[in-house]
Amino acid sequence: xxxxxxxxxxxxxxxxxxxxxxxxxxxxxxxxxxxxxxxxxxxxxxxxxxxxxxxxxxxxxxxxxxxxxxxxxxxxxxxxxxxxxxxxxxxxxxxxxxxxxxxxxxxxxxxxxxxxxxxxxxxxxxxxxxxxxxxxxxxxxxxxxxxxxxxxxxxxxxxxxxxxxxxxxxxxxxxxxxxxxxxxxxxxxxxxxxxxxxxxxxxxxxxxxxxxxxxxxxxxxxxxxxxxxxxxxxxxxxxxxxxxxxxxxxxxxxxxxxxxxxxxxxxxxxxxxxxxxxxxxxxxxxxxxxxxxxxxxxxxxxxxxxxxxxxxxxxxxxxx
Amino acid sequence: xxxxxxxxxxxxxxxxxxxxxxxxxxxxxxxxxxxxxxxxxxxxxxxxxxxxxxxxxxxxxxxxxxxxxxxxxxxxxxxxxxxxxxxxxxxxxxxxxxxxxxxxxxxxxxxxxxxxxxxxxxxxxxxxxxxxxxxxxxxxxxxxxxxxxxxxxxxxxxxxxxxxxxxxxxxxxxxxxxxxxxxxxxxxxxxxxxxxxxxxxxxxxxxxxxxxxxxxxxxxxxxxxxxxxxxxxxxxxxxxxxxxxxxxxxxxxxxxxxxxxxxxxxxxxxxxxxxxxxxxxxxxxxxxxxxxxxxxxxxxxxxxxxxxxxxxxx
Ligand SMILES: Nc1ncnc2c1ncn2[C@@H]1O[C@H](COP(=O)(O)OP(=O)(O)OP(=O)(O)O)[C@@H](O)[C@H]1O
Ligand SMILES: [Mg+2]
Numbered sequence: 001x002x003x004x005x006x007x008x009x010x011x012x013x014x015x016x017x018x019x020x021x022x023x024x025x026x027x028x029x030x031x032x033x034x035x036x037x038x039x040x041x042x043x044x045x046x047x048x049x050x051x052x053x054x055x056x057x058x059x060x061x062x063x064x065x066x067x068x069x070x071x072x073x074x075x076x077x078x079x080x081x082x083x084x085x086x087x088x089x090x091x092x093x094x095x096x097x098x099x100x101x102x103x104x105x106x107x108x109x110x111x112x113x114x115x116x117x118x119x120x121x122x123x124x125x126x127x128x129x130x131x132x133x134x135x136x137x138x139x140x141x142x143x144x145x146x147x148x149x150x151x152x153x154x155x156x157x158x159x160x161x162x163x164x165x166x167x168x169x170x171x172x173x174x175x176x177x178x179x180x181x182x183x184x185x186x187x188x189x190x191x192x193x194x195x196x197x198x199x200x201x202x203x204x205x206x207x208x209x210x211x212x213x214x215x216x217x218x219x220x221x222x223x224x225x226x227x228x229x230x231x232x233x234x235x236x237x238x239x240x241x242x243x244x245x246x247x248x249x250x251x252x253x254x255x256x257x258x259x260x261x262x263x264x265x266x267x268x269x270x271x272x273x274x275x276x277x278x279x280x281x282x283x284x285x286x287x288x289x290x291x292x293x294x295x296x297x298x299x300x301x302x303x304x305x306x307x308x309x310x311x312x313x314x315x316x317x318x319x320x
Numbered sequence: 321x322x323x324x325x326x327x328x329x330x331x332x333x334x335x336x337x338x339x340x341x342x343x344x345x346x347x348x349x350x351x352x353x354x355x356x357x358x359x360x361x362x363x364x365x366x367x368x369x370x371x372x373x374x375x376x377x378x379x380x381x382x383x384x385x386x387x388x389x390x391x392x393x394x395x396x397x398x399x400x401x402x403x404x405x406x407x408x409x410x411x412x413x414x415x416x417x418x419x420x421x422x423x424x425x426x427x428x429x430x431x432x433x434x435x436x437x438x439x440x441x442x443x444x445x446x447x448x449x450x451x452x453x454x455x456x457x458x459x460x461x462x463x464x465x466x467x468x469x470x471x472x473x474x475x476x477x478x479x480x481x482x483x484x485x486x487x488x489x490x491x492x493x494x495x496x497x498x499x500x501x502x503x504x505x506x507x508x509x510x511x512x513x514x515x516x517x518x519x520x521x522x523x524x525x526x527x528x529x530x531x532x533x534x535x536x537x538x539x540x541x542x543x544x545x546x547x548x549x550x551x552x553x554x555x556x557x558x559x560x561x562x563x564x565x566x567x568x569x570x571x572x573x574x575x576x577x578x579x580x581x582x583x584x585x586x587x588x589x590x591x592x593x594x595x596x597x598x599x600x601x602x603x604x605x606x607x608x609x610x611x612x613x614x615x616x617x618x619x620x621x622x623x624x625x626x627x628x629x630x631x632x633x634x
Pocket of ligand 1: 015020048277
């Protein structure tokens with residue numbers, strides 16, 4: 001069973017400089033009870049992808065083509081109220097910035113109460129459930145923490161509270177947009193372990209976004225590699241990390257600082273720049289930076305299946 | 321919250337003391353002999369000398385200030401010239417009328433300004449937003465005495481819907497409220513514009529905040545997001561602005577009281593200046609200053625009550 005199936009999704013923003021195609025033909029799946037990681041540099045369209053799934057694209061953005069299938073429902077065709085009913089109930093989100101993600105003038109308990117407004121529980125039942133969730137994410141003294149305000153908690157605690165809120169309605173899919181980027185290394189590890197634990201307990205799927213390859217390798221079952229609004233490669237974590245097939249994935253893994261065997265002064269970086277998404281090249285999106293470019297790269301490459309579920313958008317994928 | 325209130329109150333006491341010092345220096349530096357002014361041109365030198373001693377003007381300046389300062393803090397603002405009644409008593413008689421006028425002005429500006437600003441922000445870029453924008457600038461630009469005169473001409477004189485002058489029958493609350501409508505509109509109308517603009521701007525800012533995005537991602541109803549999650553934050557700068565704006569409202573109150581022939585501190589000061597009743601002017605100005613500081617203090621306490629971050633900073 002797959003919880004989420006995205007097929008050939010395209011998203012365009014209208015900007016002053018013309019249409020900006022932020023996502024081109026994005027396809028991947030999130031199977032039940034699995035953690036799928038999305039990696040990619042800043043600006044590659046990770047947040048745009050999430051917003052498209054949630055139906056929260058900015059006013060100047062639109063989905064022009066493709067499908068987002070969630071638990072058998074086509075989200076691109078869903079009405080706004082129906083979509084709202086899914087958010088927070090079946091699909092929940094944890095955002096990057098724990099400092100700004102909670103409302104500063106409402107107590108944590110009140111915010112947790114509001115999230116359950118559709119549950120039909122009495123106020124006392126909602127509050128009991130909130131306290132249980134706070135305990136589950138290891139907030140000390142949850143009965144009292146419940147009445148406090150976000151600014152009274154540390155960054156790590158706030159992120160755990162955000163996770164508690166997201167999991168409160170036992171969603172089928174948890175989307176985590178760089179949930180640990182703003183935390184320091186020890187907190188990052190603790191938060192990842194907590195997420196893993198809770199995912200097991202609740203039995204939900206997770207879409208985990210990060211540009212930290214180490215975290216992805218540790219946490220995720222599957223990986224989706226994005227570059228400039230396209231999925232250039234996807235497969236199991238083992239496949240992508242051990243035998244990457246797209247030249248971009250290969251370079252990305254080479255560049256990961258954690259992989260450098262010895263301390264070098266100059267980290268390897270990929271030469272060249274991401275193309276302007278308003279003037280997207282006709283052919284392969286990575287061609288201008290690729291050291292294996294051939295004439296055929298001027299055509300849009302197909303998604304090449306290279307073995308058990310591993311797919312790369314490169315004509316040379318099988319040869320690499 | 322207690323610590324916050326205590327500190328804020330201490331600050332208020334310091335501000336009032338400084339205001340007293342400034343007021344005293346002003347009276348002291350104004351050229352001319354207060355005793356001569358009080359007694360008029362036909363008084364003899366002996367009479368003036370006697371009054372100077374009675375008023376303490378023969379003392380060194382710092383003693384004079386100390387006397388003024390301690391008397392003022394105990395509520396003794398001296399006696400007024402014409403009837404020799406205590407200034408504090410005369411001012412306190414008029415104060416309720418002015419307080420009612422200010423409260424009315426604030427009610428108008430809050431009751432109209434906050435919903436209009438909120439509405440404009442939610443419908444940003446639409447026709448209603450533009451109309452609210454233009455109207456806001458228009459009412460800000462019109463001076464309050466012009467509003468007072470036109471309101472009087474239109475609603476009282478031409479349409480005869482509302483009474484033109486006075487503060488209403490003493491003891492008859494309904495009548496007093498009816499008499500309050502036009503003058504308080506004159507005081508508050510400009511503030512409707514200020515507040516609408518302010519609320520719109522801070523609403524737009526808050527609606528962009530990450531926590532609003534989170535609230536949407538939790539599928540909360542749009543009404544709850546607008547009023548409970550965004551507006552409660554967006555009105556905070558408005559409350560502070562109103563606290564400071566009380567000063568401006570007090571000066572509009574002077575015009576409103578004159579145009580509508582209402583009793584009040586503004587009218588009192590106006591009459592006192594015309595009759596050169598200086599102790600009354602000083603006393604009324606001092607009471608107004610204390611009123612301003614107090615209302616400002618209340619505004620800050622309201623912000624503290626609404627915003628847990630402010631509370632914990634103290
Ligand atoms: N509302 C918008 N209007 C126009 N362009 C946009 C808008 N939102 C995003 N973009 C563009 O779409 C592209 C993808 O942006 P997105 O925020 O999805 O990247 P990201 O992968 O989440 O980056 P980061 O890692 O920095 O969060 C970028 O080129 C960005 O400039
Ligand atoms: Mg992002």
